[in-house]
Amino acid sequence: MTTVHFGLYGLGTMGSALAQNIAEKGFHLHVSSLHAEDTDRFLSKSDGLNESFTPHRSLTGMTKTMPGPRVIILLVPAGDAVEDSIAEARPHMRPGDVIIDAGNANFHDTRRHALALEAMGLAYLGMGVSGGEEGARTGPAMMVGGTQSVWDGVRPLVEAIAAKYEGVPCVDRVGPDGAGHLVKTVHNGIEYADMQLIAETYGVMRDGLGMMPAAIGDVFGAWNKGPLQSYLVEITGAVLNTDDPTTGKPLVEMILDRAGQKGTGRWTAIEALQLGVSVSTIEAAVSARVWSAAKPVRQTGEAIFSPLRESVELGTDQLEQALLAARIISHSQGFDLLVAASRAYDWSLDLARCAEIWRAGCIIRSALLNDIAAAFRAGPPDDVLCFAPSMVTRLQEALPALRAVVGAATSAGHPVPALSAALSWFDGMTQGSGTADLIQGQRDFFGRHGFERFDGGAGHHGPWAD
Ligand SMILES: NC(=O)C1=CN([C@@H]2O[C@H](COP(=O)(O)OP(=O)(O)OC[C@H]3O[C@@H](n4cnc5c(N)ncnc54)[C@H](OP(=O)(O)O)[C@@H]3O)[C@@H](O)[C@H]2O)C=CC1
Ligand SMILES: O=C(CO)[C@H](O)[C@H](O)COP(=O)(O)O
Incomplete structure (x- = not known):
């Protein structure tokens, strides 16, 4: 040999x-x-x-x-x-x-x-x-x-x-x-979403519940023993429980709130848009990094509007469930992109195997990934992870908490772009009759783009009044 x-x-x-x-x-x-x-x-x-x-x-x-x-x-x-x-x-x-x-x-x-x-x-x-x-x-x-x-x-x-x-x-x-690098790119897109969802949850605990970093770190530590068990939740607990050797303060309070990015999250969003797939939670995470970088502008906005950031009435058990629901949804979006890329490039990606590869060693490794692999082995309806029976059960349990958290945080002025994008994506993807009938009417009105009718055929036009 x-x-x-x-x-x-x-x-x-x-x-x-x-x-x-x-x-x-x-x-x-x-x-x-x-x-x-x-x-x-x-x-x-x-x-x-x-x-x-x-x-x-x-x-x-x-x-x-x-x-x-x-x-x-x-x-x-x-x-x-x-x-x-x-x-x-x-x-x-x-x-x-x-x-x-x-x-x-x-x-x-x-x-x-x-x-x-x-x-x-x-x-x-x-x-x-x-x-x-x-x-x-x-x-x-x-x-x-x-x-x-x-x-x-x-x-x-x-x-x-x-x-x-x-x-x-x-x-x-x-x-x-390019299949391996696309799968890694989507892994990183999910990583961006998970990190942002965790950061938003930390923000609600810090600014809405008035908790100190170490106490929040302990909550993440406890969550790491439950359904949220994952590397990112584990290191979040560790980061929040670390003190700055120079000042003795919690280290996270000394870290500038400006996140860097090298490109893989952005590539995920770009590829999804190119392939006609919605990865809105991942897009929200990329956008949040972008606005994190604009700290002076955020400070100007705060000085102009002096927004109220009120306390929220939420339990950490609700935050845990909300994070779990949003995590399932963001993974579902990432896998949607893998499905679309596999079709577009004729790759025959084995989605279950991708999930299996991510069960250990990587940044998004979590207890959830073994169940995701099993869900794809069984073949979820329409290839959508959220529709797999095991995910349906979890989502039905966890969605009320996601609604409560997004509602409370939004009303109290705490930004939760990825949590709310996940919820809206879920509501849109489970609404059998949506609102694009009106979009089609508008498109035909201004541009004679034509529309399909329920009673048959495409390319219809309206008798629009001037
Ligand atoms: N760090 C991480 O956690 C992960 C990184 N990656 C990826 O792995 C790759 C390497 O990352 P990482 O090790 O973190 O990066 P580093 O910056 O630590 O190392 C990159 C190496 O490449 C060298 N280099 C830079 N420019 C050139 C060039 N034009 N020609 C030849 N060599 C060059 C650097 O030299 P010099 O020091 O002089 O710039 C350095 O030796 C990247 O694609 C990164 O995205 C993937 C997974 C995780
Ligand atoms: O690939 C990675 C982990 O999987 C790298 O850590 C990557 O650098 C993370 O992306 P970014 O720097 O944009 O946050």
Whole structure:
């Protein structure tokens, strides 16, 4: 059997952790980074593993000197860094060699690279990796796109480094070329929604119930033992219970309320709009990050309107149920996008397998995902997760709380954009007779766009009065 030689380029947060994980699982790895001193620093931090690494001063040097067949794993930022890395490595690669982009790439770029490299006899895998630094070091979840034979060649290493859920590796080839990066992008869209839903719930407790960070942290800690059990709820409790060593205050009170974003949430919303899918909770989360960034403008608005932020009468049990309902709805929206992308790109995505991959290692891992996987194995009505019997039961229990929380928070002036978007999406998607009859009437009135009639046919026009 041919021995495949692996190289990893990009020894930043994720690349360093993944390289150490690979070495720990008994694989030899060639390593290099944009700056040679980063490779030196990486080696100095990799005590006990250094015999597993062959360091190189540059990507060119690594690709040229590595014996073939070569598999080069890139862990660099999306966009120009990936383009530059491929351009640098490609001239030194031979037919049969593989490049794996293990960063958060836009899946349209991955499709383009796969096509171009395959035309040259090279292979390209787009592999979304989730789990942050700790996940990369100890076992991330990974979503792979590419051809089956190329996946089969790298599978032993990738499965070895992956998180395991009851012994099953949280990685798979989910489809061709860009499929893995699209599934990772949707994972991140759901991650954005979940983080925003949690933040809104924290806001209601802080500003509507007057609770202190540590007390809120304890509530999240307790919720993590129930149906909301998840990595994000767990770390929320930990963040809220951490004090600032300098001031002694709760650390969260010293963190500026301006959230960053690198693009995957936005890509999810853009792709959904392109494919005609509503991911309104995810869109609300992206928008909330956008307005979080405009702090001076928010401060001007507050000075002009002096809005009242009143207390609310809500129990934490209602907030828990509201968060659960909204979490189910935001996952349902993410899976709707996977269904649409699978159809549009002819990927035959196995939705249950995607949910299974996310059960461990990744940022959105939660108790809910095992039930979501089971729901997709059974096949929910119209492929809509919210319509699966197990989700219907939970939603029927939890929706009254979501209505109470959105109603109370909105009346009292507390922004809950993702919670309310989830509720409105649910109400719209369960309203058999909606209000688009009027939209169609308006469209025909001003533009003769035509409408369908209940009693038959399309392309009708109204006898509109002037
Ligand atoms: N951090 C996380 O939690 C996660 C990140 N990811 C994704 O993994 C990838 C790597 O992220 P992360 O490790 O956090 O990022 P880091 O910034 O920590 O590391 C990126 C590495 O790429 C190098 N780099 C930057 N620009 C170029 C370039 N033009 N050409 C070659 N190398 C370049 C950086 O060098 P320098 O330091 O000089 O800039 C650094 O060595 C990204 O796509 C990210 O979105 C995925 C999952 C989780
Ligand atoms: O992919 C990830 C986790 O799954 C990364 O942590 C990603 O950087 C998160 O996105 P953003 O920086 O936009 O919040």
